[in-house]
Structures are given as structure tokens and as C-alpha cells.
Amino acid sequence: MNWVAVALTEDVPPGVVIPSRIEDTDLAIWCTPSGRYHAWSDRCPHRGMRLSHGFVRGDTLACIYHGWQYNEEGACDYIPAHPKLTPPDTICVPTYTCTEAGGVIWVSLNKTDSALPALGGRKPVRSLPINLSANDLAAHFGAEDYTTIAVVSDHDVLIAVQPCTDNACMAHVLASPDKDRTTVSRWLEDLRATLEGMPS
Amino acid sequence: MTATIDNHWYPVAMISGIQAPRETLLLGKKITVGRERGTCWVKDASGNALPTVERFGHLWTSPGQPNRDLFTIPEADSPGRRLVDVGSVKVKCSPLRAVENFLDIAHFPFVHTDILGAEPHTEVDRYDVKIREEVDEVWATKVKFFQPQAAKSAEGGITTEYMYRVPAPTCSVLYKTCPPRPGEWDVITLFVQPLTDEWCEVWPWMALYDDDSTMSEMVSFQQLIFMQDRSILENQLPRKLPLDPGMEVPTQADMTSVAYRRWLKKIGYTYGAQLVAA
Numbered sequence: 001m002n003w004v005a006v007a008l009t010e011d012v013p014p015g016v017v018i019p020s021r022i023e024d025t026d027l028a029i030w031c032t033p034s035g036r037y038h039a040w041s042d043r044c045p046h047r048g049m050r051l052s053h054g055f056v057r058g059d060t061l062a063c064i065y066h067g068w069q070y071n072e073e074g075a076c077d078y079i080p081a082h083p084k085l086t087p088p089d090t091i092c093v094p095t096y097t098c099t100e101a102g103g104v105i106w107v108s109l110n111k112t113d114s115a116l117p118a119l120g121g122r123k124p125v126r127s128l129p130i131n132l133s134a135n136d137l138a139a140h141f142g143a144e145d146y147t148t149i150a151v152v153s154d155h156d157v158l159i160a161v162q163p164c165t166d167n168a169c170m171a172h173v174l175a176s177p178d179k180d181r182t183t184v185s186r187w188l189e190d191l192r193a194t195l196e197g198m199p200s
Numbered sequence: 201m202t203a204t205i206d207n208h209w210y211p212v213a214m215i216s217g218i219q220a221p222r223e224t225l226l227l228g229k230k231i232t233v234g235r236e237r238g239t240c241w242v243k244d245a246s247g248n249a250l251p252t253v254e255r256f257g258h259l260w261t262s263p264g265q266p267n268r269d270l271f272t273i274p275e276a277d278s279p280g281r282r283l284v285d286v287g288s289v290k291v292k293c294s295p296l297r298a299v300e301n302f303l304d305i306a307h308f309p310f311v312h313t314d315i316l317g318a319e320p321h322t323e324v325d326r327y328d329v330k331i332r333e334e335v336d337e338v339w340a341t342k343v344k345f346f347q348p349q350a351a352k353s354a355e356g357g358i359t360t361e362y363m364y365r366v367p368a369p370t371c372s373v374l375y376k377t378c379p380p381r382p383g384e385w386d387v388i389t390l391f392v393q394p395l396t397d398e399w400c401e402v403w404p405w406m407a408l409y410d411d412d413s414t415m416s417e418m419v420s421f422q423q424l425i426f427m428q429d430r431s432i433l434e435n436q437l438p439r440k441l442p443l444d445p446g447m448e449v450p451t452q453a454d455m456t457s458v459a460y461r462r463w464l465k466k467i468g469y470t471y472g473a474q475l476v477a478a
Contacts, residue, residue, distance in 0.1 A: 026437070045449050048436040065432050067310045067322065080322035081306040081453035091449050 002114045002147065003106040005160035005172040006039065008124040012105060017061060019052035021164045025109060027096070028052040032059045032072065039098035039107040040074055045091055104160060104172060117148040122158050122174035125184045129170050130192050134163035137171065140195060155184050204468040206264025208368055211391035211403050212242060213259040214285050225395040226263060227471060233259065256405050257285045258391055271337075271367035275375065276387045276407035284415065286404040286422045288393075293433040294472035295370045295394040296441035298402055300460060301429055302372045302390040303364050305345045306453040311428050314348050318357075321346035324453035331463050338366035338463050340456040351386065352421040353410040354379040364456055369469040370394055381409045388422075397472040398439040402426065440474035447474070 006020040007029055017030035019042055026042035028051040036059075042052050044063040053064045060069040060077065068091075069078040076091035097108040101116050103124040130137060138146035138161065146161040146169075155175055162170040171192075175184045210226055213233045221234035230245045242250040242261040253260040253270045260270055276283070291298055301307070306324050308317025327343040343362040350360045363375040363385070370392040375385035387407040392400050404422050413421075442448055443465050450458050464473060 043437050046451075047448055048438065048442075049432060050435040050437065053431075053435055064310055066306045067319075079451060080309065080319070081324040082451060083323055085451075 002112050003108050003116050004147065005104045005162055006107045007105045008127055008172060009100055009103050009105055010124065011127065012037065015056045017052055017054055017056055019050065022107065022109060023163050026050070027107065028054070028061065029105060030056055030061050032056065036072065037098050037100050037105050038072060039096045041094040043093070044068060045093060051093065102174070104174070117160065119158060119174055121176065123177050125173045125175050125181050126188065127170055127172045128188050128192060129168060131168050131196050133167055134161045134169040137161055137169055137195065155179055155187055157184060157187070202468070203264055205471045207262065207266050209253060209260045209262050209266055209270040210370065211258045211393050212261050213240070214287065214403060215240060215254055215257055215259055216285055218259065224401070226261070227394055228396045229263065231261070256389065256391070257283060258403055258405065271371070273373055273387060273389070273407070275385060280409060281407040282410055282415070282418070284406040284408060284418050284422070286406065286419050289402045289423070289426050289430060290395070291400055291402055291430050291433050292398065292439070293400065293436065294398055294440045295392040295400040296464065296472040297433055297436055297439070298392050298400050299366065299370060299372050299390060300441060300457050301433055302374070303340070303366070303456040303460060304454070305343060305362065307432070308345060308347070311432055312425055316347050316350065316425065317345065318348045326452060327455065329455045329459045331459060336467070338456070338459050340364040340459070350377065351379055351408070351410070352413045352418050366460055366463070369464060369467070378409050380411070384409055394471060438474055440472055442474045443470070444475060
């Protein structure tokens, strides 16, 4: 698996952490005050608390349970219960390759040399969860690869699909800057209603 | 299920709350709890009566054959205390995770902010922990922590002293400095009913010296605290408590939790425990 879209940058402003997920891997996606993005395992090594419930303080992500702070490399550099202690190097959170391009936060769970998907100048519109596997969503558009799906439609929309579970995915939708965002957004909701079999 | 787990006493109801017969789960099995002519009863799924004890405002039962009496809390019997039935909270986590969180003070400034703790008062000094072999209980003593509002009855911040006791695998008793009566201990307990190995019902109970607060104020205070704890407990991975070292990293502040995990392993109490690192 290569680059997967996990969020739109506008949904993760500086100083914010959110939960995300790629298949079996729970992620904490966070942004430093100066705008650098990180994708980490969503688990504090101390007591297993989800780091996505934590808080950004300076250039660190802190766990909400005991306030342990992790620097941008994922290494623990402060334990509030023991302020004078220098935490051992062994206390660290698994980190993943993460970058921002075109208003989308991309993550690769493995090291990768591959290029980021081409977005053709389209701009992010919104992210929408869909109760359908990523592959089923791709199949609906006749695509083999779910990473990005270019849809030939009235709206010239591109969907970056994030596989979440066996029956749920997140659709990150991009459209040309000249398209009306509200129209594209409604089209996406109608699409979801159709795919999930709900009356729209 | 091994006898090691079945032969313990478990809380299954608040006595004052028992009305019509109520179905619940104990260790993943259906039981029914009721009361007739003032006497509480518990039946298993086949309708067999299970042993019962009424103590600390709660009804206790066991699916096995307990080889010792339910523990006692002699301090709670001293006159002048208000006995507070707090009610129950269901939590999607291992019963052991719920107990371990109760034993932890380092989370106070972050989870119970401005109530049981506040930055920059985050340091946890060394305290004493031991497994008291003669009673087979875990004890932590000389635990001290600065608290902005230690209890409903506290006015302003004080350094609170704690003692923690684990008298049964899913129960803990906390003795803490009593703001209106220096020299006495307030008693706050956490009785945990294991519904399944990843789902529990928590019955806090208190025996406090507090002549001013109303009963509902004391209940609300404790429920607020536990709601804050629940937001943690339902977001720990895995839901079960890892007993083997390696999966989680303790520090000196976690000596009570380390002793609790070691004791569970020693007595073979594995319900709600994760034994192999995932």
C-alpha cells in the first residue's frame, strides 16, 4: 500500500490532533503550531490511551491520560509525574511517513518512493465517511485501484479513498476550483445515499 | 472458567436500588437479581440460587464456592460517617483496567483538571507498595498529591495523603485525607462487576465525614469524577489489561499498578487480562 489520504489539511489546523485509520492501523494525525503534519500510531506506550484524545503543546503531542509528551520524532521527552527525569530513548510511539500536498494529508504505512497521486489542480471540497469498503466504492466507478478515483462526471470530481474497515471508508473529495463546493458536496451526499441503499 | 476466578465475591447491585427482578451479567453469564420480603437473592441462568452477602450498601454474589468471607472495611463502621451509594456506571473496558485507573494518581492533573489535580503540581513522590501476604492484598501507603479540590468538603488546595488497598481482584478501597477531620480517613471504594472480560459495571461507594454537603452533591461529585475516568477507560488499547511486561511502559509513579498486575498474575486472576502481547 502506498499513499493514502487520511484528512484534508483544513480539518487539521495547527495545534490540532484527530483520530484516523488505515485498515487495521489506528492513527493520530496532528499538526504542529508551525504547520508540520505527523501520523503516528494512535496509542500511548505507557497505558495504551489513544493519543488522538491528547493535546498539542509546543512541538509535542501530549497524551491526555498522564500528560506524557512526545517530540516530532515520536520519542517521549517529558513525563509530568517525574519532571526531573530524562525519559529513556526506548519510550517512543511508532511513526509513519506523512506529508501534505494539494490540501490533503497523505500517509504511507511503509517506506515509499512512489509519487503522490496527481490531483490535476483540483482543490479539496470535503471528507465524507461511507459505509462501504474502499474496494466496493472503487468498483462502483469501475476502478481497480482505490487509492484515487477520478470520476468523469458533470463535476469532474476526484475521490481519494481511505480504507478504514471491511465495511467503511472515507471519501476525500476534490474538484476544480471553478466548481461550486455546495453543489459538489450535495452530489457526494446523494452518492453516499445511493451506495448505502438509503433513500436520498 | 477456572475456580480461581469463580470463587471470588462480586458486586451485582446497590441494595437500595433493587426493585423488580433484574437480569444482568456476571463473568459473561446471565444472572438474575431480586429481593423478596427484604431479602436479596441471585439466581444463575438455570434458576439455581447463588450465595449472597449484603455489605457496604451492595449485594454481592459468587458463581463459585468462595473460600473466604467477603473483605471488610472496619474504618467505614466508625460513627459519624455518611454512607454514600453513588450508583453505577457501565464502562466498555476490562474490569481490571477500571481498578487500575482507580489506583493511579498521576492522571489527576490531566483527567480531573482543577479538581483532583492541576498543573504544574504533577510530580508523584515515591510511596510504599507491598503485597501483604498474610491477607493476600495489595497495599500502597504514603501516597501524597496536591489537589485543588480534594472532596466536595474541601476548601481550596491541599496536599492529600492516600492509602490504596486491593482486597479482591475487581475491588479497591481508597483511604484519603479527610478535609474537615484531620487525622481521620475518608473511605472511597470502587466495586467492579465484571459483566464480560471487556465490559464492566462500576459501583463506587463512600463512607465520608461531611456534615455539610447534601447526599446528591456528594453523589454528583463522585459521578463527575468517574465520568471523566470513563472517557479514558473506553479509549485504552487493548481493552484488556496487559499482565505481561513489554506491552506497556510503567514508571516509578506506577508502582501500585505494577504490584496489582503482578498480584493478579500470582493468584492466576486472568479474566479481563491480556497475557500475550498482541
